[in-house]
Amino acid sequence: MTRRFAIVLAAGQGTRMKSSLYKVLHPVCGKPMVQHVVDQLKPLQLDAVVTVVGFGADRVKEQLGDSTSYVIQEEQLGTGHAVMQAAQELENKEGTTVVVCGDTPLLTSETMEALLQHHEQTQAKVTILTAENSSPDGYGRIVRNTQNVVEKIVEHKDATEEERKITEINTGTYCFDNQALFQVLKHVSNDNAQGEYYLPDVIEILKGQGEKIAAYRTNDFEETIGVNDRVALSRAEQIMRKRINERHMKNGVTLIDPEHTYIGADVEIEQDVTIYPGSMIEGDTTIKTGAVIGPNSEIKNCEIGEQTVIKQSVAHDSKIGARVNIGPFAHIRPLSDIHDDVKIGNFVEVKKSIVEEGSKASHLSYIGDAEIGKGVNIGCGTITVNYDGERKYKTIIEDDAFIGCNSNLVAPVTVKRGSYVAAGSTITKDVPEKALSIARSRQVNKEGYADKLKKMKKD
Numbered sequence: 025m026t027r028r029f030a031i032v033l034a035a036g037q038g039t040r041m042k043s044s045l046y047k048v049l050h051p052v053c054g055k056p057m058v059q060h061v062v063d064q065l066k067p068l069q070l071d072a073v074v075t076v077v078g079f080g081a082d083r084v085k086e087q088l089g090d091s092t093s094y095v096i097q098e099e100q101l102g103t104g105h106a107v108m109q110a111a112q113e114l115e116n117k118e119g120t121t122v123v124v125c126g127d128t129p130l131l132t133s134e135t136m137e138a139l140l141q142h143h144e145q146t147q148a149k150v151t152i153l154t155a156e157n158s159s160p161d162g163y164g165r166i167v168r169n170t171q172n173v174v175e176k177i178v179e180h181k182d183a184t185e186e187e188r189k190i191t192e193i194n195t196g197t198y199c200f201d202n203q204a205l206f207q208v209l210k211h212v213s214n215d216n217a218q219g220e221y222y223l224p225d226v227i228e229i230l231k232g233q234g235e236k237i238a239a240y241r242t243n244d245f246e247e248t249i250g251v252n253d254r255v256a257l258s259r260a261e262q263i264m265r266k267r268i269n270e271r272h273m274k275n276g277v278t279l280i281d282p283e284h285t286y287i288g289a290d291v292e293i294e295q296d297v298t299i300y301p302g303s304m305i306e307g308d309t310t311i312k313t314g315a316v317i318g319p320n321s322e323i324k325n326c327e328i329g330e331q332t333v334i335k336q337s338v339a340h341d342s343k344i345g346a347r348v349n350i351g352p353f354a355h356i357r358p359l360s361d362i363h364d365d366v367k368i369g370n371f372v373e374v375k376k377s378i379v380e381e382g383s384k385a386s387h388l389s390y391i392g393d394a395e396i397g398k399g400v401n402i403g404c405g406t407i408t409v410n411y412d413g414e415r416k417y418k419t420i421i422e423d424d425a426f427i428g429c430n431s432n433l434v435a436p437v438t439v440k441r442g443s444y445v446a447a448g449s450t451i452t453k454d455v456p457e458k459a460l461s462i463a464r465s466r467q468v469n470k471e472g473y474a475d476k477l478k479k480m481k482k483d
């Protein structure tokens with residue numbers, strides 16, 4: 025079998041994005057564009073993937089890790105020059121090389137596989153992935169001769185009025201005979217409107233050398249969108265969102281209003297989950313069967329158990345068990361571990377805490393740096409006082425303890441198994457097992473004092 029390689033072009037700054045974030049790192053549905061591209065290369069069974077980095081090289085490498093090797097393009101002299109940098113890795117190898125841009129996040133492995141197969145069948149030296157686009161401004165145009173054979177690609181800025189009318193565009197994705205690619209790149213000049221070494225110029229040169237040129241036209245232009253500015257970024261986001269949402273719906277997830285449901289590219293959702301509008305589910309999140317999310321919930325990097333309900337709430341970097349009830353208006357902050365059958369009610373904030381089976385914090389509480397056992401009742405308005413201005417301390421509440429309303433638990437402190445804390449207490453010392461702790465000033469009733477007060481006011 026022919027060996028297959030890929031080169032990902034990701035060295036440009038992306039001036040048109042007007043951003044301090046390098047273009048290929050801009051996220052589409054929560055995942056950087058270049059990561060989408062590299063992920064779609066994975067099923068193609070490639071022998072090597074080389075990514076050309078330049079602007080923001082360290083950040084791009086950090087993002088892609090060791091799923092690809094890297095070459096540096098010190099100066100951004102054009103896409104042809106960028107590919108040339110991969111010569112040190114690939115130049116003499118026999119095989120087929122896919123060249124793809126890091127700013128085409130919607131391109132699928134299926135289309136790239138179809139392109140590769142077309143290329144391998146026709147035995148052309150190069151096969152261009154093209155698409156029809158009724159508003160082709162900005163894209164390179166495919167110029168065909170009277171026999172409909174591809175002659176060359178002309179960049180928008182270099183095109184004549186006539187050429188600009190062509191609606192077949194260069195998607196920026198190609199398959200090359202690897203050795204022919206590096207041979208022909210040496211002949212590319214920068215004599216054009218942008219003073220750059222254009223990769224598409226290799227087409228005309230190969231043609232001049234009498235080599236076979238092929239084009240594979242996809243009928244899905246949307247998949248090939250190149251993101252150069254924020255307008256295209258939002259378009260890509262919209263298309264990707266639709267694609268992701270339809271995949272989940274086909275897998276048995278109910279989205280009440282898919283237009284207003286935002287699910288990250290890597291989120292996993294089991295069947296019979298229902299998601300209400302205004303919900304953003306991002307990052308490395310998994311949601312188990314029967315869960316109900318939203319409306320208006322924000323969930324990032326969470327594991328959510330079966331039949332859990334999360335309404336109008338925010339949860340980040342946490343584990344939430346089965347049949348848990350969260351919200352409305354709860355905030356689950358990072359490193360929380362909420363076990364099965366727990367209730368976290370309205371205006372409750374949980375941070376870096378474990379809450380074990382069946383415990384309840386139904387209203388208006390702050391639970392931070394705490395370990396809460398099973399069957400605990402946290403009364404309305406309870407606060408774990410975890411911070412002295414310098415350090416954070418832990419609160420431990422053991423199984424079956426009952427914390428009365430409006431209590432302060434001043435950490436470090438432990439409320440032992442089965443004990444009671446009276447409402448309004450400020451607990452600064454450990455509470456023994458099964459004890460009742462009252463830590464508030466005693467009530468004094470002054471009989472008849474109201475009349476006395478009124479009289480004092482009159483005088």
Ligand code: UD1
Nearest residue numbers: 033034035036100101102103106126163164194195196250
């Ligand atoms: C390019 C094509 C155009 C095609 C379009 C498809 C060229 C000259 N033009 O134009 O025909 O229709 O893509 O989207 O190739 N890059 C580098 N180093 C460089 C320059 C660019 O790594 O020196 C990378 C960029 O990071 C980007 C990709 O190459 O990921 C494409 O570059 P870009 O400037 O976006 O090219 P377009 O103008 O979109």
Ligand code: CA
Nearest residue numbers: 127250251252
């Ligand atoms: Ca582009």
